[in-house]
Amino acid sequence: MKGIVNAMVIVLFVFNVSNANAGVEEYSCDAGSGSPIQSLVVNAVVNIPNSAAAGTIVWRAPERAMNYNCWRGAEAFSTYYFFNPKNKNFGSEIEVGVTINGVDYLPSSTEKYAHSFASKMCGNGQSCANSYASYRMSMFVVKKSNSGSTSKTKVIDINNYIPYEIGKDKNSSNTSVRITGLEANLLPCTSTVIIIPNTIDFGEIRSTGATPELEIQRENFTLSEQRDCQSASTYGLNGVLRPAANANLYGSMGTLVPKDNDSVGISIFDVENNTPVRFNNEFVVIPKVGTISNSKQFEARLKWRTKAPKAGRFNAGAVLDVYYK
Template sequence: MKRICQLLSLALLLVLTQKSYALACKKDRTQASDTIMINTTIAVPSVLPKDTVLWRSDNYSISMTCWQDRTGVGSEYVYFYLSPRDQGLTQLGPDLELGIHLNGTDLRCTQLPGCRVQLPIQFDGCWAPICDQKAQTFPLNFNFFLSKRSPPGSGKEGALTTVSTYPAFQLDGVGGMNTEPGRNFVMTLTGLNNLRYVSCASSLSISPKTINFGAINSFEAQANEVIKEVPFNITAIKNCNSVYGLNGYLNPVAATAADGYTLVPNNNTSVGISLLKQPSRSAIPFNKEFTLVAPTRDQMVVNNFLAQLKWRTSKPKLGKFNATATIDVFYK
């Protein structure tokens, strides 16, 4: 009787173990790991507030396939786990945190219960001998960002972290993460040791803050025809001699940037607005980093630009239009 009880206990243990890790997820159905590198230096003024975004990657889209790889389990969702090998958030040190922009939202481990988020991918259970016949494939659209974890300080110089390589996320089930190598896809970020503190921050001013194109005559409008160009400038000022540069990242508001370079107002798609550097007249991208100030010791730098208004159609819609772009600044 004692032996039977031991066997029953062992069987129950096996069932519970299988239920804890019941999902397998891989990129392109076969790939269990991938790595993205930070290939730029990043300067960080120690006076920046907590949760300031210091760097943001390009946007990525990968194809993920998940399936329940254990029989005898019930319904469950796929979960997106941040910092899968560092749930205590001790590896990067006190000054730095890795975040993920997923489904339109910035996610930080310190702001999520269990350092995870539920994805809208659900399985009904696996009772057949071959579970992967119920596999689901879906796109995963994301970008990485690094943010300052510590409150404002002053006078700090040197590296933010000594860690170069850091597992960023893993997909798994509700029961937790399977750490068995090759079982579940893990994305890793490398190059985090490229971040360093600098002595002071820069302040930016834009003049004019609002660009008014005035009244426009729509008579004989032609697609791609330049209607008007209005100059403006951006001035960067700092109070120390630290050598660093500034990159900008333009985010459309009440507008889209379908081609990456033209701001199209939501309330009137007849026109588009491009921003050009002077004197080169090169176009500035939206939703992508660009060089705003090259690395320099100079304490004041003035950059000149043009806002160029173009027709997008030969049959424009009459009436007002307005669009906004905010600018995020990254220290380099």
């Protein structure tokens, strides 16, 4: 009789279950409003003259105060600005740069910049308080092509460009800034701008009856523009007025004060609409026109800043940066 053999085979399956996230530092950053993308509306057309040399900064945007939040990290970490994260290429004519806290950065030469903002974070599943950081930013456009290389008007679309993102690494948890409404035009034109007179002499001033804010004298000067276009091209000129090295700036309206004698101050006015020109702020010099010769009238108004002025000469200068618009 054959025996019946009952066999029991025991197979041991061993599983090693591990946490896929172990040792991985999670984090997220946003623009302070819960959104990962912060849109900045610029609504500007940058007109670039044919005479501009390669490397010339042909336009700057007004500076903006910005902020961002980060949270959900097991350890503290530093944040970085990653420039041009989508690797946008505007061709051989221009490059778009970013100014962070007063320092210019071009994506072609700087990939990232450390903000050195470290935050104490918390682990997964815990209640995390976000950490806040603020900074100042602006944008600028640099011409890459050589002067004289523009034979006809060319439009370059900069709309929806992402100049940088902020985070620990390049990933989807970062916050980014998107620019809308920005366009650049290369023009086969050059404008020559002169100021007449370029030196204003207020002459001899008597201090009798000096009173703070009392106007002493007014003097006019003219900004003249001449275009070399073969045919009329429609564009305008914007400007930014800033104090020279021999002057300081005071007051919300922008009063130019000589460093060698602060008894007086000078304000610049647009004669056409009788409004003050704010220093360090962009303003319209010549509106968008197609005429070859154009001009703009300004007025320098001298006023007392004290009732006990100091005797002697004074000198104060201002620099006008002009941009094609």
